[in-house]
Amino acid sequence: MYIDMLTWDTTDMDQVTKWLVETNYHEVWIGLRRDPEQPLVWRWINVKTGEGLTGEDVSESENWVTNPQPNVSCAAYNSLKKKWYSTVCTEQLKFVCYDDNLELVTENKTWDDAINHCRKMSSSKSKCDLLSTTTSSQFSYVRDRIYNATSEEVWTGLRFLGGEWWWSDGETLDHQGMLPDCPSQWEHCGTMSKYNTANWITRDCSERRNFICYCTEVAED
Structure with missing residues (x-):
């Protein structure tokens, strides 16, 4: 349960x-x-x-x-x-x-398909998106949660847009220096490894891998 x-x-x-x-x-x-x-x-x-x-x-x-x-x-x-x-x-x-609000999806999808999958999980009571990991204290817990992924790395909500790294929920990355200021042409999306989540990893957004979604409750009017 x-x-x-x-x-x-x-x-x-x-x-x-x-x-x-x-x-x-x-x-x-x-x-x-x-x-x-x-x-x-x-x-x-x-x-x-x-x-x-x-x-x-x-x-x-x-x-x-x-x-x-x-x-x-x-x-x-x-x-x-x-x-x-x-x-x-x-x-x-x-x-x-x-329990928590995370869901590991063990299907291999591109970053864009992954975020669409997460957002389609939303309902009138919850809003879902690719995971945004904003604090270092979450790393070890998320690593345990993605242990059963069938790909070594999983997509997160991290994306390079307009010269900055952003989370898919609209928040900017606090420590921009942890990722390249000018990533290669295709490596504009971020992953976490189930073996080492101390750092984010930049990958080609068209690659296919597992991903982790999170859902938050929507306040009722």
């Missing part, structure tokens, strides 16, 4: 905690569990592949109520204490999932 169970690197936990307290959800399952191959290690579930665990060992984190119990394998979150705690996986608790 959603992308996955909640992990600390996918959401703003201050906002989540506030919502949990307001709704009187004080103990909930989160996507944290013991590594079956390393009994003393606790990791987040792997939202990139949907299977297994990933990331650094968090067993020594200050976010635990107490040190994880030695004979249990799952973790929950106490919203009043703002801490994790370990407990048996068979305990019945409410749980928290997360």
